[in-house]
Amino acid sequence: MYKLWRSFLFLLDAEKAHKLSFKVLKFWFSLPFTGSSAKLDSKLRLSKMGLDFANPIGLAAGFDKNGTHIDEFANFGFGFIEVGTVTPKPQAGNPKPRLFRLIEDEGIINRMGFNNEGVDALISSLKKVKNKSVVIGGNIGKNKVTPNEKAVEDYKICFEKLHPYVHYFVVNVSSPNTPNLRELQEKEPLKALLSTLQEMNVKTSTPKPILLKIAPDLTNEQLDDIIEIVLETNIEGVIANNTTISRDGLKTNLSTVENIGAGGLSGAPLTERSSQVMRYLRSGLKDKVIIGVGGIMTAKDAVQRLKDGADLIQVYSGFVYKGPDLIKNIKEELKNS
Ligand SMILES: Cc1cc2nc3c(=O)[nH]c(=O)nc-3n(C[C@H](O)[C@H](O)[C@H](O)COP(=O)(O)O)c2cc1C
Numbered sequence: 001m002y003k004l005w006r007s008f009l010f011l012l013d014a015e016k017a018h019k020l021s022f023k024v025l026k027f028w029f030s031l032p033f034t035g036s037s038a039k040l041d042s043k044l045r046l047s048k049m050g051l052d053f054a055n056p057i058g059l060a061a062g063f064d065k066n067g068t069h070i071d072e073f074a075n076f077g078f079g080f081i082e083v084g085t086v087t088p089k090p091q092a093g094n095p096k097p098r099l100f101r102l103i104e105d106e107g108i109i110n111r112m113g114f115n116n117e118g119v120d121a122l123i124s125s126l127k128k129v130k131n132k133s134v135v136i137g138g139n140i141g142k143n144k145v146t147p148n149e150k151a152v153e154d155y156k157i158c159f160e161k162l163h164p165y166v167h168y169f170v171v172n173v174s175s176p177n178t179p180n181l182r183e184l185q186e187k188e189p190l191k192a193l194l195s196t197l198q199e200m201n202v203k204t205s206t207p208k209p210i211l212l213k214i215a216p217d218l219t220n221e222q223l224d225d226i227i228e229i230v231l232e233t234n235i236e237g238v239i240a241n242n243t244t245i246s247r248d249g250l251k252t253n254l255s256t257v258e259n260i261g262a263g264g265l266s267g268a269p270l271t272e273r274s275s276q277v278m279r280y281l282r283s284g285l286k287d288k289v290i291i292g293v294g295g296i297m298t299a300k301d302a303v304q305r306l307k308d309g310a311d312l313i314q315v316y317s318g319f320v321y322k323g324p325d326l327i328k329n330i331k332e333e334l335k336n337s
Contacts, residue, residue: 002323014099014108025072043335044079048311049209049236049289051135051167055079056306057330060293060314061139061170061213065116067125074134076324077331082314083122084139085172088157090118091143094177100260101320102267104251106297108317110243111263113177114141119161126165138166139213141175148180152193159197168208171197174215174242176264182215187225194233209236209289216241216273216294220280227284237289239314240277244270267317271295275308282309297321299333306334 009017044055058080059073067083074081093115100109116122126136140162142154159169171194173184184190194212201207212235214226230238243264247257250269274294281290292310296302297318305313318326 107267
């Protein structure tokens, strides 16, 4: 069924296809005979970060940026859904076209640039969510117009406002599509940002887990710094990885890739690198939570990432290419492994 729908969607511009899918999803799940097709399985249940997950499979950030379709995605059987990246103020993101499929590679290149409706609109959506068991993560960022020196203020605003409405937080400093954002991954600014948020967090009556989302393009030395900072600031853990700026090893011909231009690459080309990063991080972060994302396109990839050391996993491109069957297949494989 998804294969047929996909062959239609792939005829359309990628961003239009995404928007159309969202409309169809709302309509489909509003019909009286539809509902959750996902079976709950006690074997897949797990507790991490003090939260109960129906299963370890999450929808990665950027898919439902404004949190408008959480109930619909929960119906597909995700154990958790990460909304955002959200910024304090709404912003349009980069000019279109900004989303491209590399079908031969089962990849996606995007330079969306944190297009989102802002934190207040996200909160309105979160207030309407009916599903009370799905875990919701809030992925926070800064507005494009905010200079890096003032970035902490943007993260603080999002953190404070969203705090009552999400179960965990993700600090996104790893998108390649907001100019200079990735500089915040450097040791000093990162330590300052995470300590500030963690200080705010522990002062609340219900502190929430905070995770840091990193880029797959960091060197081992930079990963060592990340490990040190995570331990020093005592945040909950890491999400590895965001999209890559690398274009190595693609099957799609070079001129097509060059014509697409700048952006972050995701999907199958990221599988191997994400596994490597996971193993490296796990060796240095024994007791921390690590969420594995990047190139999980099959049930086998999911099992492998968990073996590499992930506590939980997320999918984005795999869901675009394989649809809801990917979730079902991963669950089956996990039950049998
Ligand atoms: C179109 C698109 C938009 C994305 N937007 C965000 C975002 O806003 N925030 C974020 O942290 N990651 C974002 N991501 C990255 C994904 O959450 C994920 O880390 C990355 O795509 C690797 O996973 P995948 O190979 O399963 O796609 C986006 C990815 C894509 C393809």
